[in-house]
Amino acid sequence: MPYTVDFVDVSTTGLESSPVADALAGLRANEARYFSNKYGHVFTVSTVEEEPETLEWITRILKEDRDLVIESAPLEVTGFEVDGIRMAYVFYESGLSINVMYTIADAGKRAVGLKLSDGMDVPAELESKFKFARQRSKLAGTIRGSFFVIKGEY
Numbered sequence: 001m002p003y004t005v006d007f008v009d010v011s012t013t014g015l016e017s018s019p020v021a022d023a024l025a026g027l028r029a030n031e032a033r034y035f036s037n038k039y040g041h042v043f044t045v046s047t048v049e050e051e052p053e054t055l056e057w058i059t060r061i062l063k064e065d066r067d068l069v070i071e072s073a074p075l076e077v078t079g080f081e082v083d084g085i086r087m088a089y090v091f092y093e094s095g096l097s098i099n100v101m102y103t104i105a106d107a108g109k110r111a112v113g114l115k116l117s118d119g120m121d122v123p124a125e126l127e128s129k130f131k132f133a134r135q136r137s138k139l140a141g142t143i144r145g146s147f148f149v150i151k152g153e154y
Helices: 021-039 052-066
Strands: 044-047 074-082 085-092 096-103 110-116 133-137 141-149
Touching (some): 052 110
Antiparallel strands (some): 044 074
16 A cells, blocks of 8 residues: 655654664655655655566666665665656665656656665665765755666666
8 A cells, every 4th residue: 555755744654674764764754855845746655565666677777787786675665757757766674765767758867866864884785886975854864875877778
């Protein structure tokens, strides 16, 4: 059953098994606030079982574009389209959030964003490949983020 993320009353619903559940919930709420403010989009998430194609798409892009395999268990995913951009998110048990921004029009912006919840270590599979910049968020504390441009067609 899809869960609508509330960025006013932040909840750990669906993220309880994460050792950084509160910070991950704040990170998820931060994303929900962004899409609400910028696009008027209501950010909902589903379990991986409810939306396996979204996880498969993200996993394929990570593997084929950068030979990345995320070791942590995925907890929630969401996929939607806003303003001609296909967006997809996966939130992992470790506290990692990965999003794909894929402009549908040819020659548009296409990138993968990686965000680490406050209090989590950089996963070994990302440690030597990315440098993470810090950003402060009222909802998520300190977010460390990085990204890469997608080279392939997906």
